[in-house]
Amino acid sequence: MRGPDTFTENLFTLRKLEDFVPADHPLRSIRKMANAALAKMDRLFAGMYEAEIKGGRPSITPEKLLRAMLLQVLYSVRSERQLMEQVQYNLLFRWFIGLSMDDAVWVPTVFTKNRQRLIKHDAVIEFFNEVVGIAEKKCWLSGEHFSVDGTLIQAWAGHKSFVRRDDDQDPEDGGSFKGETRSNETHESKSDPDSRLYRKGKTASELRYMGHTLSDNHHGLIASAVVTLADGYAEREAAKVMIDDARQALGDPTREITLGADKGYDAAEFIEACKAMKVTPHVAQNKSGRQSAVPESIAQSAGYAVSQQKRKLIEQGFGWAKSIGGMRQVMVRGLKKVDQMFVLTMAAYNLVRMRTLGQLRPLQPQ
Template identity: 30%
Template sequence: MMGPRQEAQAALFYEFSLEDHVPQDNLLRSIDWFVDLNGIRAHLADFYSHTGRPSVDPELLIRMLLVGYCFGIRSERRLCEEVHLNLAYRWFCRLDLGDRVPDHSTFSKNRHGRFRESELLRHLFETTVARCIEEGLVSGQRMAIDASLIEADANKQNSTPKEEWNVSTIDPADAPRAVREYLDTLDEAAFGAASPVQPKFTSHSDPASQWTAARKGPAFFAYSDNYLIDTDHGVIVDVEATRSIRQAEVGSTKTMLRRVKDRFDLHPERLIADTAYGTGPMLGWLVEQKIAPHIPVFDKAGRSDGTWSRADFEWDAENDQYICPEGHALKQFRRNYSDPNRGPTGKGTARYRALKEVCQACPSKARCCPNTDAPKITREEHEDARQVARDIAKTRQYDTSMKLRKKVEMLFAHLKRILGLGRLRLRGPCGANDEFLLAATAQNLRRLAKIFPAPQKPCKA
């Protein structure tokens, strides 16, 4: 028989518990197990006034932001609506059914103010990394580095060609926040000082973003999200926002390695990266830091015409010379200089040459130097470090490292496809840095929750 019509009946009293209505296997229960926000109020104490109306609890704002970045809720307006309606979100944010959800404008006010002034989001990220280390997910022996392009909140229609862009005409007092941040970062290695080359177009709304066509498609404005990860479990140990050019991305590697050394006393045995990080200065710096570069060497010395390349000549370090396949020596200097300023400096690029009369009588001249009288080989300042990387590339450990490098690429795929961070919502270097820090924190928390699910309570009878 058909049952009675279901109608909502108002009641005077309700007995309702959010704890009982959030499933035991809900992801937020495991995330909550690892979220440590006990030090937030002490961290922000100096940035609040001792008088006036009480503010919104900063822990509530951080918990709401974590919900948004863990579940790909990009809009803060929508985030407030979801927390208002979703029981699991209310439970995680410590909100009862009758508690009011903060207005979306509260996030902007705190983000542009005390959150950035106190570097709270960096503190939150590093607290999460420390928890990963405590749980044994980070050994610090093998690390990988990579960067990914994240589209900026800017478009070509509101931009200026480089010929018409003039920084001196900008009045910082009347400029928007993103433009002021751009002016502040002109001398930073991650942004303005990374390269003297000006981009083809500069955005009016976010001039620090880089006009790039690195994806081999239509160009767009973007920032680079740089991840330094521990390859044991794919934990992100540091993150940095930079311009989307190779110089800035490679330069951020030094910044992040120094920071994890200072904050967590982590010094990797090896660093894994792609060819973009295989430049001579970068490899030289890694070797100086006693870090094995498991990185393909960025080398353009190879030839496609069948003639001998630099790799076919043997380096004789003891005598500072190259030996050709026919056994002839290529030297940089063939006599001793009484004036040390005219001799070898040990810096920059050195050129090694063979004797003309020897090469003219050599039977292999057609394969060595068919268009010149004698071969010339250049040797860079960091060629020893480049050779270290070449020797490592011949080992089995290098093959393993190339497989482990995919872990950082998988993190970027997760960032864009699951967390929905394919385009930035905030503008300026600070906005990009805030979003990258929150996203990396969310990814680490999800990794902790996946490996160590929260213990489930027995169901009530």
């Protein structure tokens, strides 16, 4: 018997948002870990609003804001406007953020303004560190064996915006740059002044940033992440900073560690800096017409071979960030905003990896 094509809506319902989310949904464990990290940031959140003048439109609760930003990364939502549109009708999104069925959705411009407050107080960096702290407590980090690498991030700016610094021409006028010698010393992008014209390997020159990560070799979790201007020295300089940051976050600034890396890090200055920081440089030797700076005593060790194999795990984070997290070409401008999105994306990647690890049997530190 064919049923009638009718639509009947109840005036009241006794069901909660929790009832609409399956018990085994992947977001349940991710939300639990994210909330545990956010709970440790209460003092930071309180300080963000202490100096502000009372009155006016209430700001977005920072915990809800960060959960919404996580959804934007996890579900590849391109903009705040699209995110707010989906939150309007998506019960799963409302549940994850912490909005009831009757709560009004934020205006996208207010949402964007509140993100600036998070940048000012380094809230996303603190959230990332708390997520790493959860992984450490669950024995998912070795704390001793790391890998480092960098990746190019295409800026939200085109070639036509890259003009001479003293040129007042509007980029929208579409001026031609063919046959013109351009460099970062004499030119800059009028759309995104922080971006740099850069190429690496066989890639074409584009306006870019450079993202860097330090991954733990145990399970490939990201221990530190940062975005810098794109240049030929950025990878090695960022590696030094991330090593120090990871040690501080793990609570042992003097621990001896190993660091795996590709041939781009095989420079005498970097190898010597690693030794001074009590870091054993398991860097791939570059012997193409030159002598490697990595000592043979290190290159012939058993740990070196393991590090060279494990360092490839770092590419999984870059691949996820670009295919899922939208970091292939960012839709924000400015170094601080790009850095915020990159660090948040790596925090989301860690949460996804940690959810998978949580389904396995408990692991003991090695």
